[in-house]
Amino acid sequence: MPVPAYSAAAVRAAEQPLLDAGRGESLMRTAAAGLATVCRRELRSARGRITGARIVVFAGPGSNGGDALLAAANLAHRGAHVTVSAPLGRLHAEGRRAARRAGALFLDSAADVETAAEATAAEAAGLAAEADLVLDGLLGTGARPRLDPPLSTLIHAWQAAARRRSVQQANTGQRSTSHGASQIVVAVDVPTGVDATTGECGDVHVRADVTVTFGARKAGLHLPGGAEVSGRIEYVDLGLDLHPSEDGGPPLDGWPSLEGQPSRESEAASGPEVWVVDDVDLRDWPRPGPHDHKYTRGVLGVIAGSRQFPGAGVLTSLAAVHAGVGMLRVQGAGTVQDAVVARAPEVVTTPGRVQAWTMGSGAPEPHDMMEFLSEAIGTGTPLVLDAGALALLPALLSVATSPLPSCTVLTPHAGELTELLTRIDDEAADLDRGDVESDPVRWARRAAGLTGAVVLLKGHRTLIAAPDGRLWAPTPGPPGLATAGSGDVLAGLVGAALATGLRPDPTDDPAGSAAALAALAVILHNRAGRFARSASGIVEAIAAELAEIEHVGPTGTGRGDTHAR
Ligand SMILES: NC(=O)C1=CN([C@@H]2O[C@H](COP(=O)(O)OP(=O)(O)OC[C@H]3O[C@@H](n4cnc5c(N)ncnc54)[C@H](OP(=O)(O)O)[C@@H]3O)[C@@H](O)[C@H]2O)[C@@H](O)CC1
Numbered sequence: 001m002p003v004p005a006y007s008a009a010a011v012r013a014a015e016q017p018l019l020d021a022g023r024g025e026s027l028m029r030t031a032a033a034g035l036a037t038v039c040r041r042e043l044r045s046a047r048g049r050i051t052g053a054r055i056v057v058f059a060g061p062g063s064n065g066g067d068a069l070l071a072a073a074n075l076a077h078r079g080a081h082v083t084v085s086a087p088l089g090r091l092h093a094e095g096r097r098a099a100r101r102a103g104a105l106f107l108d109s110a111a112d113v114e115t116a117a118e119a120t121a122a123e124a125a126g127l128a129a130e131a132d133l134v135l136d137g138l139l140g141t142g143a144r145p146r147l148d149p150p151l152s153t154l155i156h157a158w159q160a161a162a163r164r165r166s167v168q169q170a171n172t173g174q175r176s177t178s179h180g181a182s183q184i185v186v187a188v189d190v191p192t193g194v195d196a197t198t199g200e201c202g203d204v205h206v207r208a209d210v211t212v213t214f215g216a217r218k219a220g221l222h223l224p225g226g227a228e229v230s231g232r233i234e235y236v237d238l239g240l241d242l243h244p245s246e247d248g249g250p251p252l253d254g255w256p257s258l259e260g261q262p263s264r265e266s267e268a269a270s271g272p273e274v275w276v277v278d279d280v281d282l283r284d285w286p287r288p289g290p291h292d293h294k295y296t297r298g299v300l301g302v303i304a305g306s307r308q309f310p311g312a313g314v315l316t317s318l319a320a321v322h323a324g325v326g327m328l329r330v331q332g333a334g335t336v337q338d339a340v341v342a343r344a345p346e347v348v349t350t351p352g353r354v355q356a357w358t359m360g361s362g363a364p365e366p367h368d369m370m371e372f373l374s375e376a377i378g379t380g381t382p383l384v385l386d387a388g389a390l391a392l393l394p395a396l397l398s399v400a401t402s403p404l405p406s407c408t409v410l411t412p413h414a415g416e417l418t419e420l421l422t423r424i425d426d427e428a429a430d431l432d433r434g435d436v437e438s439d440p441v442r443w444a445r446r447a448a449g450l451t452g453a454v455v456l457l458k459g460h461r462t463l464i465a466a467p468d469g470r471l472w473a474p475t476p477g478p479p480g481l482a483t484a485g486s487g488d489v490l491a492g493l494v495g496a497a498l499a500t501g502l503r504p505d506p507t508d509d510p511a512g513s514a515a516a517l518a519a520l521a522v523i524l525h526n527r528a529g530r531f532a533r534s535a536s537g538i539v540e541a542i543a544a545e546l547a548e549i550e551h552v553g554p555t556g557t558g559r560g561d562t563h564a565r
């Protein structure tokens with residue numbers, strides 16, 4: 001099952017009853033113990049032991065700093081040399097006492113005198129650049145958006161000093177840290193400067209190797225922006241009463257409400273913002289039951305490729321066959337049908353009923369798609385619309401008498417999404433690809449809201465938005481997936497997932513089900529692409545990946561849950 005990630009507001013709301021009941025300190029001790037466990041593990045794996053490790057703690061004035069100080073005290077008791085920099089002067093009282101008692105050294109802080117603060121920042125930055133481990137406990141879920149001096153000065157100076165050290169190390173062969181390996185940056189709850197809800201990164205922000213997050217996964221750690229700078233996510237459970245709402249959403253706290261989407265204002269801020277989908281979730285890939293036959297297992301119709309580009313049709317179709325559809329019907333260009341049947345004789349080319357369609361990869365003739373699209377819209381057949389089919393969408397939306405089927409998935413890349421939005425969204429007439437790439441969450445949600453379809457926005461970090469604003473964030477795939485035809489394979493996989501996964505019972509959350517299945521298709525595509533050098537290689541690996549997961553389970557993945565010891 002995908003796991004939910006929440007907004008900062010939802011987490012704070014869930015914490016409040018426990019704080020009111022006087023359990024704040026015990027929560028913090030659990031959080032800090034989990035944090036210390038992760039730090040010890042990191043130090044042991046980098047340098048073999050904790051004794052003698054040089055640790056710099058950046059501690060802010062709130063509980064985030066408190067977590068960092070308590071964890072640092074634990075590490076100091078085990079022989080680490082801990083130096084604390086408190087750029088804002090104020091510190092969590094219990095955390096400061098614990099760190100002092102454990103022997104931590106505190107740098108002078110005089111944040112109220114600008115020049116002194118700058119001198120302290122330079123000293124702290126220099127020490128941090130040479131440390132084995134830096135703990136970022138500046139700000140957590142209580143952060144206000146902008147980072148100003150002295151916080152921005154400190155982070156900036158540290159990152160510049162760390163860069164200088166590594167250049168120096170490369171030039172002279174000198175060791176940068178006490179064990180020669182590169183420095184480990186551990187963010188407490190969320191890297192400072194990253195919005196815990198939206199993942200938006202400020203001009204200055206921390207880049208972590210590991211983020212240890214408490215109580216609930218924070219949405220921003222799994223969304224574009226935050227996900228790139230949070231490193232590995234380790235999760236420490238605090239037993240908060242935070243659970244996905246019964247009907248699955250639509251909780252959109254943290255983003256402005258978009259036209260066509262429900263506003264969150266009147267709802268309790270307790271639902272997940274994002275569903276995080278990982279390799280382990282491939283266990284949910286739809287499989288045939290003992291009584292299934294080819295029709296109940298799911299028939300997928302494909303219209304992909306053209307006389308000019310028959311290969312796209314072959315890739316889309318073979319991907320679906322290897323992913324385990326009950327039957328595949330290929331319509332459209334005869335050249336494509338012949339090429340597909342030559343590779344997969346089980347494919348049929350006669351028209352007939354299908355449980356889902358994948359259309360548009362490889363520039364099929366528009367009239368071939370239109371013929372089946374209008375019928376599919378009338379019957380509510382799930383659709384996957386890629387490339388050429390996306391180009392038809394504005395015209396289709398303007399003439400269709402019914403909305404798109406609620407299990408429709410659009411699979412644009414940033415350029416195609418830009419093109420679509422400029423044609424259907426009056427407010428996006430001047431949108432360019434760069435705008436979409438710099439705020440993919442906003443624009444994917446916008447397109448989903450306007451079309452009523454699930455939008456799977458392809459990219460390094462593929463993102464899926466439902467029309468009501470819910471998001472699914474599959475873990476990213478290998479860079480090798482960026483190859484010609486890779487998108488055609490994905491369209492086939494999403495189609496196969498819808499054709500086989502939405503049966504036999506109709507679902508009461510069709511868009512959510514389609515989005516979750518699309519996310520599984522992304523994960524399967526990622527895994528199949530691990531060792532592949534071409535789109536054909538991805539197709540060939542699909543069946544083996546599914547067989548491996550069925551027999552031994554997904555390997556090398558996990559949710560990163562940390563248990564405090
Ligand atoms: N609650 C719980 O049950 C548990 C919580 N836990 C931990 O608590 C963290 C949340 O703690 P928190 O609420 O104290 O907020 P935190 O992020 O430390 O910052 C607040 C301080 O920073 C200041 N400040 C803010 N923005 C600023 C800016 N841009 N620039 C400068 N200053 C800024 C702000 O100042 P103010 O806004 O008041 O002026 C205030 O002084 C959470 O992430 C987790 O780590 C765990 O221990 C587990 C149990």
Ligand SMILES: [K+]
Nearest residue numbers: 136139188190
């Ligand atoms: K932090």
